[in-house]
Amino acid sequence: MxxxxxxxxxxxxxxxxxxxxxxxxxxxxxxxxxxxxxxxxxxxxxxxxxxxxxxxxxxxxxxxxxxxxxxxxxxxxxxxxxxxxxxxxxxxxxxxxxxxxxxxxxxxxxxxxxxxxxxxxxxxxxxxVCFAGREILTGQGNPYTVFTPYKKNWLSQTGNISTPVAAPNCLKTLDMPSIETPTLKDLELDAAIKPLTSGGESVGKKTLETFIERKIERYKEQRDQPSIDGTSLLSAHLRFGTVSVRRVFFEAMKKLGGATASAKTSIETFVSELIWRDFYFQILDNFPHVERESFKPDTRALKWENRDDYFEAWKAGKTGFPIVDAAMRQLHQTGWMHNRLRMVVASFLTKDLLIDWRWGEKYFMQTLIDGDMAANNGGWQWSASTGTDAQPYFRIFNPTSQSEKFDPKGAFIKAYLPELRAVPEKYIHDPTELLQSSPLLQADLKITLGKDYPAPIVDHKVQREKALQMFKELKASE
Ligand SMILES: Cc1cc2nc3c(=O)[nH]c(=O)nc-3n(C[C@H](O)[C@H](O)[C@H](O)COP(=O)(O)OP(=O)(O)OC[C@H]3O[C@@H](n4cnc5c(N)ncnc54)[C@H](O)[C@@H]3O)c2cc1C
CATH class of the missing domain: 3.40.50.620 (HUPs)
Structure with missing residues (x-):
């Protein structure tokens, strides 16, 4: 046998x-x-x-x-x-x-x-993955460290992605002793969250179907707005393999036939995210040192300030920057955070609070439902400008303008920060203006900044300059 x-x-x-x-x-x-x-x-x-x-x-x-x-x-x-x-x-x-x-x-x-x-x-x-670490290589046979040419090469080889194989309809297994699936409590763990998606292959299948039927064609316009349910929510399913990445890719490609020009762009944008996923897997596979240190050697000497009080405020969602705090509360309440907000809070931690990206990376792994070393490390190093093909160090997100751009009416902020629900749109992205301009209005709204909601723990303009200086010092010592 x-x-x-x-x-x-x-x-x-x-x-x-x-x-x-x-x-x-x-x-x-x-x-x-x-x-x-x-x-x-x-x-x-x-x-x-x-x-x-x-x-x-x-x-x-x-x-x-x-x-x-x-x-x-x-x-x-x-x-x-x-x-x-x-x-x-x-x-x-x-x-x-x-x-x-x-x-x-x-x-x-x-x-x-x-x-x-x-x-x-x-x-x-x-x-x-669709393509493993040594399958998409440069002309010289090296792994790519820049996304765009990697993506171009990836797309030129999609014919090699094997067609998904259906689940078996019969099988023979050996009967052997097995334990019952433990509960979280049995493992002495507690997760008091309301996840946006739960585990299991049937949920993964349904989540993919819903995305393909209802969301993929508007993915490009909706994916950056955290108040809209516009992304696939497949990350935890891909993390635990309750859905096959090839199945996701093929279902997206099927939708291309007969799609309008804008739907086609949306589908391509979605496929591009799947390529980012493969890209970071191949980075981790080919450059395993990224697990512990910056991909770019010169940025390993960055002099992070690493203030514990700032880190605690960031984790607790009490920085006084509404978009950052709402994002952190989304993480605590659902175990998931919208991609745009992951970029915003990661930039804020590293370039406003001047805290080592590894602190944030670890905290994400301890809280995310989809925590995945490759994507998480890639995302953090991108945001901190220490990674492969990362955000240039001088491009520093302004949390207030990110908020104005991607949550214009403050709908997301108000969903997660009930204490700011009465704040008018005009002040929602930066309630300090409310503090400075109108103590009377504050009284009207029954909000006292610093009491009901924290005053900002840092001044973005000042911190931005400090971050630039921190990177410039690196260049000077090269
Ligand atoms: C600082 C930071 C940390 C992150 N940590 C993780 C993590 O631990 N686990 C994780 O799966 N993703 C992580 N991401 C990537 C991205 O934020 C999530 O994959 C996405 O928000 C999951 O939601 P979704 O499934 O609805 O995504 P969709 O927008 O529907 O994307 C579809 C799939 O593509 C993949 N994907 C999308 N964006 C990226 C990306 N930038 N990098 C790699 N893969 C991507 C994911 O598997 C995702 O499920 C991180 C990004 C940043 C900036």
Whole structure:
């Protein structure tokens, strides 16, 4: 009997799952396995309770899906190698198949697994991305570090993206002992949030369908406005693989046929975001040092001020800059933050509060439902001007004008900062004007700045100059 273990990790689905597809082709019987890794759960430093809840919900559904096909999904808890050793021994499996993961620790772990089980057929497959780290290279055979030529090359090779494979409709699995899916409480975690999307392959499928049917054609005009539900909300599904990135790409491409010129531009803009996702995965895969330090060596000497009180105010959404504070409250309440706002708060932390991007990066991983090392690191290093193809250091977002541009009526701000709901549109982006211009109006609105809502903790103009100086000093010492 040829038995193969299908080790699920960031691919909590049956649809278009490369490792599963190959195992079903090669084996008489499979052992679908997920390991709740004590090594990871103990750390508690770089993941959020919200994302664990998303994962547990997804595991629950995966277990049911296998059951519906007459199979059994095996959930075990322990250290990776210990669990794999026992499952191999108990099942007498001849192989272990899994989908590739590009995070440095995961690559190390997978190399250990390949070494440890070298007498078995251990195979890994590309699944998490459309193109892996060494597939899109420059003419000289090097990885790209600039997005635009990477994107051009990526788009010229879309014919090589494999067509999604449907979920199996029957399979044979080995019946083995498995644990119940734990609750968050069992893991001593608590996520008091109302997520915008929950875990599970069926939710991922529905989220994709809704986006393709109702939102993709207006994506370009709506994606930058946080008060509008205009983006796909697929990030956590892509993070945990409850949806296949190839499926997302092909569904978007199908929509191109018959699309109007503006819908076509929107669809292309969306595909471009999927390319950014691949781009950051290949950066992490080819330049793993970005996990710990700036991609650009010269920016490693930046003299961040790193004030704890500023960091606490930023985390708490109490900076006195409404768009920043509303964004941070969205993060706390839903585990998700709109992309435009991720850029705004990241710029604010690094270039207004002069705090090391790694502090913000870590905090995002501890709070986001879609926390993903590649995209998060890429986003933070872009904002801090330390990364590959990053925002030039002298381009510093003004939080007030970002707010005026992308939340013109303050609808988003008011949704997350109820204490400012009565503030007229004119003052919503910068309530200090309200403070300076009209104490009477403040009384009318029953708002006292500094009491009901904080006065700004910094002066943007002053901080901007300091940030420029911090970068210029680098240049001077080169
Ligand atoms: C500072 C910062 C931190 C970020 N951290 C994360 C993170 O931890 N996890 C994460 O998935 N994304 C992260 N992003 C990227 C982006 O903000 C989110 O992917 C997006 O907001 C998710 O919402 P959506 O699924 O509705 O996106 P959509 O706009 O619908 O985009 C579709 C998909 O494309 C991918 N994508 C979109 N924008 C980017 C981008 N700039 N970089 C890489 N992939 C992208 C995501 O997988 C997303 O689900 C970060 C961006 C910044 C600026």
């Amino acid at each position: 040829n038995r193969i273990i299908v080790w699920h990790r960031r691919d909590l689905r049956l649809d278009d799952n490369t490792a599963l597809h190959h195992a079903l082709r090669d084996a008489d019987e499979i052992v679908p396995l997920f390991i709740l890794a004590d090594d990871i759960l103990k750390e508690r430093d770089d993941f959020s309770p919200a994302c664990v809840r998303f994962m547990l919900d997804s595991l629950e559904e995966l277990c049911e899906s296998y059951k519906c096909l007459g199979g059994k999904f095996i959930l075990r808890r322990g250290r990776f190698l210990d669990v794999l050793r026992s499952v191999v021994r108990e099942s007498d499996a001849r192989g272990i198949y899994f989908n590739e993961d590009y995070e440095p620790a995961a690559k190390l772990r997978d190399a250990c697994v390949k070494k440890e089980f070298s007498s078995l057929s251990v195979k890994s497959f590309k699944d998490q």
